[in-house]
Amino acid sequence: MAIPAINNYKPQLKGDTFRGGEYTIVPTTDLTGATARCQFRRGGKRNTVEVELTLGNGITITDAANGVYQIDEIQELDWAVGNYNYDIEFTLPNGDIITPSEGILPIIQDTSY
Numbered sequence: 001m002a003i004p005a006i007n008n009y010k011p012q013l014k015g016d017t018f019r020g021g022e023y024t025i026v027p028t029t030d031l032t033g034a035t036a037r038c039q040f041r042r043g044g045k046r047n048t049v050e051v052e053l054t055l056g057n058g059i060t061i062t063d064a065a066n067g068v069y070q071i072d073e074i075q076e077l078d079w080a081v082g083n084y085n086y087d088i089e090f091t092l093p094n095g096d097i098i099t100p101s102e103g104i105l106p107i108i109q110d111t112s113y
Contacts, residue, residue: 002027004087008103013110014081018074025067025090025100032064033093038071040084040105051079059088067100081109
C-alpha cells in the first residue's frame with residue numbers, strides 16, 4: 001500500500017470558481033474500468049461528509065492507461081467557510097482500492113459573497 005501524496009490547495013474564496021486540477025498516479029496505475037470518489041469533510045477527517053464527488057460528477061479520468069485524472073471545475077464554491085480534509089479513492093476492476101491523494105482545501109470568506 002502506497003502512502004497518498006499530500007496535495008493541499010491554496011485558500012479558495014467562498015463563492016468563487018474552483019479550478020480543480022489534473023493529477024497523475026505514481027506509480028502509474030491503469031484506471032480503465034475503475035470507479036472513483038472524493039470526499040470532503042469540514043474540520044477533520046472523521047467529521048461528516050459535506051461534499052462527495054464521483055466519476056462523472058466532479059471527477060474525470062482523462063488518460064486511464066496512464067493513471068491521469070482530474071478534479072473538475074466547480075462553478076460556484078458555495079461551501080461553508082472552513083478547512084476541508086479530502087482524499088480521492090479509486091476502486092479498480094479487480095477490487096483493489098487505492099488512495100493516491102489527500103490534503104486540505106481551505107475555504108475563506110469572500111467580502112462580496
